Amino acid sequence: MTQPVSPPRDTAGKIPPVGRLTPWRALPARADVRTLSLLGVLAALVVIGGITKPDEFLDTRNLQLVLTQASVIGVVTVGMTFVITSGGIDLSVGAIVALASVWATTVATQEYGFAGILFTAMLVGLGCGLVNGLLIAYGGMVPFIATLAMLASARGLALQITDGRTQIVSIDSVLKLGERDSYVLGIPPLVLVFALVTIAGWLALNRTTFGRRSVAVGGNAEAARLAGIDVRRQRLYLYLLSGLCCGIAAFLLIVLSGSGQNTNGNLYELDAIAAAIIGGTLLSGGRGTITGSVLGVLIFTTITNIFALNNLQSDVQQIAKGAIIVAAVLVQRRTASTN
Template sequence: MNKKILGTGYFTRNIREFGIIVAFIIILVSLMIISPSAFASPRNLVGIVRQAAINGILACGMMFVIISNGIDLSVGSTVALSGVIAAHFAHPDSYPLIVPIVLALLIGSFVGVINGVGVAYGNIPPFIITLATMTAVRGVALIVSGGSPVFGLSDAFKGIASGTIGNTILPVLAVYFLFVLLLSGFILTKTVFGRRIYAIGGNESAAAVSGINVKRMRVVIYAISGTLAGFAGFLLASRTYQGSPTAGQSYELDAIAAVIIGGISMSGGSGKWYGTLIGALLLAVLANGLDILNVSSNYQMIIKGCIITLAVLVDINSKKKQA
């Protein structure tokens, strides 16, 4: 009986961890067979990496929040506000380059702290407080920008995210994403702080009894998510040469999808950090492939919803079997 249970658990864990990799490979191979010239062209692959990088950075922040059994719906709006603020201070001969970058990060951190304080000290459900800040922050972005994109950015600011690595075609955005991902992985697996995040997501009451300051931890966790949203915001402004108040719409859903598809449990407390990389890449490849195949954006939304639902069902089923 014990061997049978052990075998079932081992099989379930493998399905959870490697199933997404198999699905990713199948999608890649299928698109290369269906449309090799369009999909496998260097320009198209670079575009996929750029799209995956922005969503991946957001997903890294979302990963901290979801592992702690929370949710952050405000990251898309934070991307817009931080991008607009950065663009205002990134005109030629206006301010040093460091100013728009720091301001974007501070804006993101501020929004994250508001979310964290609301959850930890106001006892507001994460869905409600982040839904509120999502709406309010988007409104602030529209007010600050006057409802129009901010153009006229300096060449130095544009070069932050629109350049490539050396003489290669690999976008520098990939380096930013890889750095954030590896740093996130190190924090989650090699530090006391990371282990406490898993403990809070697994059982908040037990974590509190063991001496973890859960309230303070939640504020820091949401601050991390907000900061990375601010980071993604000024990177997006640099990449698109504008700070748009409508940027980042539905980005929170893509970030959540990347985390869930990557194997992080929606109930918190479990999941591997590197799954977020596969989740972000899979979503970018899938969206790009569907565009190449001229699939309507309406149908793309349905497909993405089905994928998220399937990932959650796998998560729920694996939890039941482990129990």
């Protein structure tokens, strides 16, 4: 005779209410709702842009411009998402982009051509990430203070290298990447690089041990240590990753602007943090989403484009961004309190 199957019980032996998902099953459901919500916001912005400036906003060139502009800050945001997921923060990303861009466009560097500029930008980013990681992971410094110090130092060094002047790129192979002749099926090369970085970041966070360790460190560093994870080494790797993303973004910015300036990357740290937060990455760590971060970048970039096309003041644009960030944080807190 078949024995009746008893209903599932929680850790206290109680039967959970009907229709209530267990936490591990609720996570994917919340992630899907969040992603759909972000897609809805992005779709609403596209509709608004199409209504207010149909000829300009929906033009193929303008849409390509939006994606191209999103690519630079988007690459930085991918690295920032990993750092925030681990419970850290990186305020130096904008300054690292500036330093990498001016170091890679000096006359001496440009003598080595395309490879020299790309290699230098990535090497500078990795070097700055290494310093951040060592100070935080092995020096015991608070991420906020360590990266703030890097922000000031990198900006100062970038200004010293350029002496306040713009460094023009003269390498044709670099400049051609920003021209329409280099587009692949109508897609700018910078967007393709952003797509590759996004895919690699999503796979690393969701399908590798590295990603699981990052989430574990952000959720509970002490528990992660007791589970056998080298927390300090993991944090070092994460800031190296953030620095590498800054180096790649610096190269993309060089292609986009055709120059290197000490003012490059201004406020990138705030934009990257904001995009990650509204995308669903938990500011206190333990949860991150590359898909949400990318959608956050696209939302902010689209807002900027709509405001520019409608000749609206930049202060109104900043107010709108601030309101979105506050709303996203309040939603996070409410979600966390109901878990």
